[in-house]
Amino acid sequence: MTRGHGIGTFTLAAWTALVVLFLLLPLFVIVAFSFNDSDFPSFPMRGLTLKWYWRFLESEELLIALWNSTLVAFATMVLATTFGTLAAIGLARSGSRTQKYMRPMLSTPMMTPRLVVGIALLNMFNLLSMQLSLLTVIVGHTVVAVPYVILVVTARLVGLDPRIEEAATDLGATRTRVIIDILLPLLRPAVFGSALIAFTLSFDEVVVTFFTTGTENTLPTTIWAMLRYGITPEINAVSTLTMIATVALALGAEVMIRNGGVHRR
């Protein structure tokens, strides 16, 4: 806060507050309507009810979708975290030439519209006459999630002191030992954090799922299909639940990634 500001801090603060409201208010509308005692989501709200949540718990279709989503997200998390973490370590240890080309290459799925990722896979599976199922969904989600894992783990690797590894090597540790005993424990917060990112990314994904799934539906594709027939209050309840679940995971990831600094000393 030195002298003379162009625009007053107050103006900027007010603008920021408005933008935060703009970002959050629409989400609160969903939450509010999920408790609204009316078949049609319109203001003013009628009264409070939990019946849309009960509807969700009674709907076999939605519960199966929830199970499918969880299954896919878990598998994606395991695959993407493993591949991404190994790749991040591998990239950090390879020569600058390899890094220069491999880093941007491995991150292209992140910079490609999800729609293109989805239909490109669909097109290939179709050419190979492969059966679409939750397995093909997991394949697609993993493609999208790996770059995020690489990004997060790399950020942590950069902050590590290379002398720790050198010391271990000097003391006779093999390369595998160094990774298992030294690097992975040091990387743990970033690995767990990126695992949660991969999980939520998969849990929320619609477009890739829509094009790579067979007859099974996940929660987002079920919501997507329901929305085609108009807005029903159950959608608000389901959306609220998924928001709570993913935001809880997100805060977990935040805490893990940030607390990573504590172990570093």
Next chain:
Amino acid sequence: MRTGRSGSVPLLTPATAWFGLFFALPIAAMVVVSFWMVTDYKLVPTFTLANYTKLAQPLYLSIIVRTFAIATIVTILAALIGYPVAYYLARRLKRMRVFVLTLIVLPLWTSYLVRSFAWMLVLGTSGALNWFLQGIGVTDEPVRWFLYSEFAVIVALVHIYLPFFILPVFAVLDKLDHRLLEASSDLGAGPWTTFWTVTLPLSRPGISTGCLLVFIPAAGSYVSPELLGGPSVLMIGSVIAQQFGLVFEYAFGSALALTLMLGILVVALGLLRIGRVQGLK
């Protein structure tokens, strides 16, 4: 960490193999298929440019133009709305910074489907916005063009991708050497001059990354225009999806998807160039 070069290959293998088999190969297959044709709902290997010449039809041209126009408007709006926020967070806010940043990142963790759907509730004729405007007496009748319009699509896309602009700009502004700003004002520049001649040019890498992160998904968006655009606001994503989902025109769909990617690539390279041109560092 720069030691042991040979050991990196097995570590990179799983990710690279997955990338090659399930990203690079499918894209390559799409390139090939875009030169094929479809007869009786079956792909026929051949070499034809018909799928690309079809793109020149006024209908598809107008959709392509609309898509890139909407993505450009969304990017510019996100920049204008997001820059002051990033600036405030990085240069003026101290104690509440992490809290406000968390609030800005929070929506990113909810699905873009849910966020698009939220705008149906806000912008509809009986939605929150119309209720509010009628309540304060701005309008007697609900405004119809809020939903199922380009306006709705643009609002939702700005909402969904705005954090992607704020974060990289914040990161750059946060690391900005404040001695440069002091030097500028010591040399007699007013706050606005300092902003235009020092702060803004130095935040260019963040702005270009931010624009990229907004433009790419906005140009390729499918869910938001489908839900909020109505039948008259077709974007290229919906047309691509139709080719694969409804009409089994995989060859034409592939050509459309590649055109989209090519367009995005051109814009991305342009933005990266803008971000890189920088004397310092």
